[in-house]
Amino acid sequence: MRARSWWWAALLVAMVPAMGAAVPRGGARAAAPQRAAQQPAPPAAGTQIEVLVIDASAGDSDAGLDRGLAALSQLRRAPFNMFTSMRLVSRTSLALAAEPARAALPDGTATVNLVSRGADGRYTFQVALAQGARSGNLTFVASAGEPVFTVRSSRADRAMILGFIVR
C-alpha cells in the first residue's frame, strides 16, 4: 500500500471515535443498561420471595438436612451446623411487591413487602413477624438468590429457622 493510502486509512480510523461521540447516546435501548446502573432499578415484574420454615434440632437425632434444603449450603455452616437435624416444614412462595404478602408460620405469620430495589439490583424488603405476643420487624437488603435467615429459639437444642430468598 502506498504512503498516501496509509494516511487516508489513518485519517478514517481517527474519525471513527469522533463519529461515535457524535452519535446521540440517547438511543433508548443503548442507554437503558447504563441508566439502570445509576438509578434505582424498578422492581422486576413477577419477583417472588420464598419463605422457608425449618425445624432444627440438636441431639440424638442425626437426620441431617432435608432433601429440599440441600441447595442451601449456608445451613451446613456455622452457626447452623450446631443442629444435627433440619426438617423443612413448609416452603411458601410469595409475590415480592409493595403490597404485603403473608406466609403462615407454625405459631403466627410472616408478612413480607418490598421496600425498594437499589441501583445495584439488590432488594430491600421488610419482614414483619407476628408470633403470639412476640413481634418483630426486620428489614433486609439482599440480592436475588441470596438467602437471609431469622432464627427463633428458646432452647439450646431446638430452633425454628425462617429463610427468605428472593427469586
Added chain:
Amino acid sequence: MAPDDRDPALTRAFGVWADAAVPALPDDFTARVVAEAAVQRAGAAWAEAAVPALPDDFTARLMADVAAQQRGAAWADAVPTLPEGFAATVAQKALARPKLQVLAGGTATPAVTATAPARRWWQWPAVAVAAAAVVALVASRAQPTADQPEPVAQRAEAGVTAPAPTAVERVAVAMAEVTRVEVLGAERVAVLSMQGEGGGSGSPVVWITDKAEDAPAGDLETRMQ
C-alpha cells in the same frame, strides 16, 4: 513253537542263505546313521530358529513396492527435459534485474533504489497513527459514561416497558445485610453474618432468643396445619 522244532533243516537253510545272500552291514553303519540323523535335526533346528518367518503381508508389500517403482519410473519418464540453454537464460534474466545492476555498479535509476526504504520510512508514522486511533476508539467505547451528563428529562415512549433485570444485575455486589431489627418480647437478639461460598456474597442471620416460657410446644408441622 520255534522253527527248529518243526523243521531244523529249513532253519539251517535260512541261516546259510542269510550268510550268503544278505550283504553284511559296514562297520560304521550305525555311526553314519546316527551322524545323518544329527545333521537332519541340526538343520531342522536351524531352519526353525535362524530363518525368520515372512510377514503375512510380505507378498502384498513386495507387489506394492514394485508398483511404486513402476509409477516412479513412469513419472520420471513423463518429466519434460529442460530446454537447452536453460541455465544461461536464467543467468541472463538474473543479471537483468535492477537490484543486481545496482550492486554491480550498473545504471539503475535512483527511483528504483530509493523507493523501498522511503516507503518503509513513511509507513511507520501512518501505522502508529492508525494504532493510536484504534486504541482511542476502544478506550472511548470502554469508558464508563459517568462523566457524561444525564439527560434532564426523558420522554417515555408509549408501550415501552422497563427492561427486565439482566443476569449481571442479579450478581451479588455486596453482602446481604440487615438494616433494621425491631423485636418485641424476646430475651435477646443478635445479628450474625455468614460469608457466602463465593466470597462476594453473604447471608445475615437474625438470631432471636425467646424466653423459655415462649418455647414452642409440640411438632411445628402439626402446628402449621
